[in-house]
Amino acid sequence: MGGYPWAKLFGSLMPVSRRFLAPWSAEVQPNYYVVRDADGQQLAYIYYSNDPARRSAAKSLTKDEARRIASNIAKLPNLLRKDWVVDWFDLTRG
Numbered sequence: 001m002g003g004y005p006w007a008k009l010f011g012s013l014m015p016v017s018r019r020f021l022a023p024w025s026a027e028v029q030p031n032y033y034v035v036r037d038a039d040g041q042q043l044a045y046i047y048y049s050n051d052p053a054r055r056s057a058a059k060s061l062t063k064d065e066a067r068r069i070a071s072n073i074a075k076l077p078n079l080l081r082k083d084w085v086v087d088w089f090d091l092t093r094g
Contacts, residue, residue, distance in 0.1 A: 022077035026070035033070035046070045 021038035035044040048066035049055040055062065061069070 020077070024074040024077055026067070026074045028067070033066050035070050035073045044070070044073050046073075 020041060020043060024035055024037050024043065026033050026035050031049065032045050032047040034042050035046075036042055046066040046069050047060060048063045049058065049060040050063060054060070
């Protein structure tokens with residue numbers, strides 16, 4: 001028997017589908033960016049450090065690196081839209 005044994009137990013308690021409403025936004029905070037959906041639900045935190053010594057010791061991101069990552073995460077709903085379909089053959093025909 002395949003599948004996960006907990007699926008039958010918890011399957012009825014889990015929502016049918018989860019929706020994080022677009023548009024998503026990236027907001028800067030003192031030491032991190034937060035990506036939120038249209039309802040304000042926090043979806044991701046991307047931390048950064050302004051202190052070069054601390055950044056190299058902890059291998060943390062610069063503010064610009066964190067901004068670019070947060071910005072790209074916030075663009076995901078537009079990239080994953082169901083009505084946005086690319087026909088591979090149209091791309092290869094030139």
